[in-house]
Amino acid sequence: MEFNGNAPIYIQVMDLLKAKISAGELNLGDKLPSVRDLSKELKVNPNTIQRAYQELERESLVFTQRGLGTFITEDSELIKSFKTKEINDLIKTFIEDVIKLGYDIEDVLEILKTYLNEEEINEHSGNK
Template identity: 80%
Template sequence: MDFNGNSPIYAQVMDLLKDKIISGDLNLGDKLPSVRDYSKELKVNPNTIQRAYQELERESLVFTQRGLGTFVTEDRELINTFKTDAINKLIETFIDDISRLGYEVEDILEILKTHLKEEK
């Protein structure tokens, strides 16, 4: 993973894991890699992974069972809420970016229709 300097590495690890959870790459109840293994995989300090896991636990996306590891929440509704929030954030960013280019709502809708037709 390539980290950028715009946000702390633990936050970028959190975003990576959130993406995996809401996209279904990590399923309800899946065990996360151990802190040691994940830190080796991402080539970061284990404390960074530990902090990411702690923050995700505060957000209730994961839970820890002492001696067993850290697991993805089994609360589908919570994951759906995070998914909706992520979609809304992407849409808001898209609208803001394209509006700065001078496009109006009607133009944006037409561009989306054209693009979606081409995707099919």
């Protein structure tokens, strides 16, 4: 993983794990790698991974069982609302960015409709 200087590393680790949850690479109840294993894999200090896990636990996305490890929550509604929030954040950022470029909402909607129609055509014709 390449880290950037725009955010603390523990937040970037959190974002990585959240992305894996959103993408379904990590599922309800899955065990996360140990702090030590993930720190070796990502080449970061174990304290950084520990902090990321603690913050994810505060957000209720993971839970720790003493002596067993850290696991993804088993609360499907929480994961669903997390994913919805992630999507809404992406949409908000996208809309803010295109408005900064001088587009209005009607332009954005037309561009999205065109894009989605083209994607649907490509998907049905196997041109992906």
